[in-house]
Amino acid sequence: MQTREHAPRWPWLLGAVVVIGAGVWLFRPDAMSPEATAEKPVSAPRLGTAPATPAAPAQPAIAHPIAADAAADAALPALAHSDEAAWAALAGVVGDEGALAVLLRDHLVQRLVVAVDNLPQRSITLRALPYRPLQDPIATTTGDAQASWLDTAANARRYAPFVRAFVHVDAQASAEVYRRFYPLFQQAYVELGYPQGYFNDRLVAVIDHLLQTPVPAQPIAVVPGANGRLRFADPALESLSVGQKALLRLAPEQAEAVKQQLRAFRAAITGA
Numbered sequence: 001m002q003t004r005e006h007a008p009r010w011p012w013l014l015g016a017v018v019v020i021g022a023g024v025w026l027f028r029p030d031a032m033s034p035e036a037t038a039e040k041p042v043s044a045p046r047l048g049t050a051p052a053t054p055a056a057p058a059q060p061a062i063a064h065p066i067a068a069d070a071a072a073d074a075a076l077p078a079l080a081h082s083d084e085a086a087w088a089a090l091a092g093v094v095g096d097e098g099a100l101a102v103l104l105r106d107h108l109v110q111r112l113v114v115a116v117d118n119l120p121q122r123s124i125t126l127r128a129l130p131y132r133p134l135q136d137p138i139a140t141t142t143g144d145a146q147a148s149w150l151d152t153a154a155n156a157r158r159y160a161p162f163v164r165a166f167v168h169v170d171a172q173a174s175a176e177v178y179r180r181f182y183p184l185f186q187q188a189y190v191e192l193g194y195p196q197g198y199f200n201d202r203l204v205a206v207i208d209h210l211l212q213t214p215v216p217a218q219p220i221a222v223v224p225g226a227n228g229r230l231r232f233a234d235p236a237l238e239s240l241s242v243g244q245k246a247l248l249r250l251a252p253e254q255a256e257a258v259k260q261q262l263r264a265f266r267a268a269i270t271g272a
Helices: 019-024 083-094 108-118 152-167 171-193 199-211 242-248 252-270
Strands: 002-004 139-142 148-150 221-224 230-232
Touching: 083 108, 083 171, 108 171, 108 199, 139 152, 148 221, 152 252, 171 199, 171 252, 199 242, 199 252, 242 252
Parallel strands: none
Antiparallel strands: 002 139, 139 148, 221 230
16 A cells, blocks of 8 residues: 655755756755754855854865866856856756756855755754755555555656756766856855865765765665654664765665766766
């Protein structure tokens, strides 16, 4: 018997104006568990929320620098006026307006930085996230013993347009646009509360974190949680970050395709 959970309040969250924007919607909180606090979004320039955990001490050196000559662009708009240019760059590389429809266009760079920074956390605030909710609910199946599992096939169809758009983005082209817009990402990251931080290092660390997402046995059991939301029955899976949980909601082949794209983009922005 197939059942449907309540429609997600916020779309299912992944993770450059290009690959950051093209993929970050894949890693958004869903109706699986109370990962997001019900805060009213605020508008820029005070989009940045305090980090969910205390900021780590500044590293003695930048691990993954963006070349200064690549980052320099006299035509780059100011961060406060970058929405139009950032959206045009994103749409030009992704080429799928339908898949991008869940993203909010205002203060795009700042919102993406907030989202990326929070992906490794176990909970995430709704404040300033760049998403509109998906309308169709996450699907589960129920067996004879009333045990419930994620419906892999149904949810694969749910996420298919977003996964397809993400994995079809050219990683090298994305990296070129990301390097061009990098000063804006860096400025937004500093304004978020990391005066000594370096956003590209944070992005690489977040990608590495997502790539460490375990591959659990299928199907994945779920149980009722607070406020009528589902939780993973396995405590080890339930303790994962919001970004890693997002990958678990994909079909295994979709999750692997997303990981491959993350590896390609990581290589493009680090040269490794």
